[in-house]
Amino acid sequence: MRNLRVCTRCIYDESVPAITFDEAGVCNYCRMHDDLDRRYPAGPEGERILRKMADEIRVAGRGKKYDCVVGVSGGCDSSFMLHKAVEMGLRPLAVHFDNTWNSPIATQNIYNLLDALGVDLFTLVVENEEYNDIYRAFLRAGLKDIEAPTDIALATTLYLAAEQHGVRYILEGHSFRTEGISPLGWLYMDGKFIESVHHRFGRVPMRSFPNLTFARFVRWAAWRNIKRIRPLWYLPYNKDAAKRLLAERYGWQWYGGHHLENRFTAFYHAYFMPRRAGIDQRLLGHAALVRSRQLERRTAMALMAEPPDCPPEIVAMVKKRLGFSEQEFAALMALPIADWRDFETYKPLFERLRPFFWVLMKLDRVPESFYLKFCRPMAQQGP
Ligand SMILES: [Zn+2]
Numbered sequence: 001m002r003n004l005r006v007c008t009r010c011i012y013d014e015s016v017p018a019i020t021f022d023e024a025g026v027c028n029y030c031r032m033h034d035d036l037d038r039r040y041p042a043g044p045e046g047e048r049i050l051r052k053m054a055d056e057i058r059v060a061g062r063g064k065k066y067d068c069v070v071g072v073s074g075g076c077d078s079s080f081m082l083h084k085a086v087e088m089g090l091r092p093l094a095v096h097f098d099n100t101w102n103s104p105i106a107t108q109n110i111y112n113l114l115d116a117l118g119v120d121l122f123t124l125v126v127e128n129e130e131y132n133d134i135y136r137a138f139l140r141a142g143l144k145d146i147e148a149p150t151d152i153a154l155a156t157t158l159y160l161a162a163e164q165h166g167v168r169y170i171l172e173g174h175s176f177r178t179e180g181i182s183p184l185g186w187l188y189m190d191g192k193f194i195e196s197v198h199h200r201f202g203r204v205p206m207r208s209f210p211n212l213t214f215a216r217f218v219r220w221a222a223w224r225n226i227k228r229i230r231p232l233w234y235l236p237y238n239k240d241a242a243k244r245l246l247a248e249r250y251g252w253q254w255y256g257g258h259h260l261e262n263r264f265t266a267f268y269h270a271y272f273m274p275r276r277a278g279i280d281q282r283l284l285g286h287a288a289l290v291r292s293r294q295l296e297r298r299t300a301m302a303l304m305a306e307p308p309d310c311p312p313e314i315v316a317m318v319k320k321r322l323g324f325s326e327q328e329f330a331a332l333m334a335l336p337i338a339d340w341r342d343f344e345t346y347k348p349l350f351e352r353l354r355p356f357f358w359v360l361m362k363l364d365r366v367p368e369s370f371y372l373k374f375c376r377p378m379a380q381q382g383p
Contacts, residue, residue: 010033011286037292053229061167093165097154112250116249135149148194169226172230190212196345225365276333280308357374
């Protein structure tokens with residue numbers, strides 16, 4: 001175990017990409033948190049902004065069946081976002097991308113919530129064998145960005161639902177206060193990247209996978225004026241309180257670990273990333289909770305000292321569904337790590353069109369985190 005310098009306020013250490021420390025030993029990610037905290041106030045000012053936001057969404061949705069779409073995974077944050085949307089007097093359409101790896105608890109959570117709130121569901125299910133082949137392609141390529149296809153497909157599904165129903169707002173259940181903002185070095189994703197990895201390593205034609213091509217992205221963000229907003233940024237969002245509320249009101253169940261709502265995501269977080277890349281992504285959430293004073297620094301350190309726990313049946317399921325023998329799987333886990341930059345991506349195009357995306361960011365059409373991560377050259381990365 002190397003002795004790494006640790007931030008004196010959160011629990012980030014020198015292994016985090018682009019980290020720097022000030023004289024007091026506080027890291028730049030903590031400063032970014034404080035900056036966001038000022039720009040996205042959570043108290044009475046946040047409430048006022050949320051009310052105004054809800055008014056605008058209602059006006060834009062007049063005469064339509066729905067006025068916003070909300071992605072649901074059965075997890076805590078997205079479930080709370082849907083609850084909040086209804087509480088704000090909105091008429092959401094819930095949207096789910098089903099990559100066929102959902103855990104039964106997550107599916108039950110989604111249905112309980114929708115029943116109780118009387119919200120309709122738009123689901124896009126990808127063809128099973130095709131999706132497994134995309135996962136196999138990423139693993140064979142030696143990449144660590146194996147959840148990129150799911151993140152991209154969810155973004156596409158949200159846009160598709162919004163376009164189909166003439167909805168102008170996508171509400172994202174993200175909170176920097178509980179989840180943090182992940183450094184670019186941990187996961188890269190874009191539609192071109194997926195196409196390029198699949199082209200080199202995939203075997204089953206990509207038909208049902210909802211990819212986010214550049215043309216679609218621009219059509220939705222610039223032409224159709226679809227906004228992506230994060231209402232939880234204006235709330236003193238507390239994870240434990242949210243879980244309690246969801247359990248009491250909707251019979252929502254906690255599945256016993258972050259991201260365990262989806263079995264491949266659980267494999268990715270608790271098994272693949274720590275073993276393949278030495279990255280334990282619990283660090284992100286735990287550090288965010290420490291910064292927002294929802295978790296004691298000491299407790300967070302103790303939690304991180306426990307190795308990530310992936311139920312063996314999940315690893316067995318990954319091998320079985322992807323059709324890897326023990327030997328094949330072991331060989332894949334031992335491949336040299338490939339770099340996303342060895343594949344074609346939209347990154348050079350995003351960088352060239354930086355002024356265009358700056359305007360879109362100012363209009364809430366793309367999240368600020370997208371602009372910061374994808375439109376700035378790598379040398380300028382980091383908060
Ligand atoms: Zn820090």
